[in-house]
Amino acid sequence: MPSAVPPAGALPDPASIRLSVAPMMDWTDSHCRVFHRLLAPSARLYSEMVHANAVIHGDRTKLLAMDPVEHPVALQLGGSEPAQLAQAARIGAERGFDEINLNCGCPSDRVQAGRFGACLMREPTLVADGVAAMIAAVATLDRPVPVTVKCRLGVDDDHEYERFLAFIDAVADAGCGTFVVHARNAWLKGLSPKENREVPPLRYDWAWRLKRERPGLQVVVNGGIATLDDALSHLAHADGAMLGRAAYHDPYTLHRIDAALRGVPLQPRDQLLGSLRPYAESQLAQGVPLRHISRHILGLYHGQPGGRAYRQVLSEGAHLPGAGWALVEQAMAATVRAAAAA
Structure with missing residues (x-):
């Protein structure tokens, strides 16, 4: 069993993770997030994934664009090199992001070639090292900036809950206390990124079991959530529900869920x-x-x-x-x- 000591890193406000909008490449830019904030005042928003190397060497004005109305908003990073992740996390936090999230779930060929994204599910020690470096990099700031992880249940033929739990425990022991779980495997060969969001079966019970067995962790469930009833079903078992494509293709659904959670009337x-x-x-x-x-x-x-x-x-x-x-x-x-x- 993992240590009962709480994670070393900061945690997001529990109220802010009940509803969130997933990081989506080419979609959740700053313009999108401003619109989503108007629809869902209580939701936690996420940037598109940005590689740590791009944050360090690229056009930060464009890559890290963010309007003050977006808060709370997280920066999602891609990468696997701890020193690089630490530097990028510090930059993102200094630019005002409220959370730094490490992508351990994207299955694209580009991500695999760069040894980051979903393939990191097979390298828990490397992820733990990266998370520890990121936590240390933001620890000296004058405000708490949580470092979190978004992951899958496993990759390819990983069908053992114990392997998934071992990944979570290794990263939690490094100080991460918040996990966004896309509750399906990632297939690294044979499926496109779009198919990886639809073909591998959803196993919400793994995410719910994780919350039962590790109650000190914050667990947010992602994958296939498209209605208010869906969100409420996950909130009965976990700390949060994260919408993906549903929030983009049918934005009023995001407003409907947010209004219900806040107990306020819908706006036209x-x-x-x-x-x-x-x-x-x-x-x-x-x-x-x-x-x-x-x-x-x-x-x-x-x-x-x-x-x-x-x-x-x-x-x-x-x-x-x-x-x-x-x-x-x-x-x-x-x-x-x-x-x-x-």
Whole structure:
């Protein structure tokens, strides 16, 4: 059994991890996170995965872009070299991120070639060393910055709960107290990243069992969560539920879950979208094309009468020169007309 001593690293506020939005490459950039914050004031948000080497040597203004409204927001790092991870974690924390999360779950070929992501599930000692270095790097800051891990249940033919638990225990002993568990295996050969999110079977019981057997750890469940009932079922067994594609393709679901957890009334879609206007116009004034923002709001009317008209107006017009907030208002008006005609 692992030590009963609490993890050495800081822990996120328990209330802030009840609902979160997964890090998603090419999707959860700063514009997306600002929109999600308006939809879900209580949710914890995550950046796209950024490799530690890119944080150290790349364009930090672009890679680590973050608006103050996003808090609490975590930076997800990729990498496996402890000194590099430590340096990147320190940089991210100094840039204001509220949490540094290590990716141990991405199955793409690029990730495997770089010896990070899901293949780290087979190297618990290396992960533990990296986590310990990251915790030490942020420990001297004037505010607590948790170092957390997002992982799978295993890779390929790993079907032994004990192996999964040994990975968790090794990393927890290094000081990590919070684990986001994508509750399925990652197949490193034969499946695309998209198929890896859908084909390997979900085994939520492993994540729930982990929380029962290691109650001192914070356990957030990820994978296949798409409704309020889904989220509530996991909150009965774990500390949090993390939405992925559902929050992006149907953003109102994110609002619905957040409102239920906070016990507040739902806001209409047009009101939520209208609250994005000041941010969007400030970005437009800085030269950001509307399409960089509008692509994240396409799903707001998913499944609603007029939703197709809304998407069509935005998709056809956002890339045109001079496109501004007026186009978003046109899209909302088209939705109303289409719904009335239905």
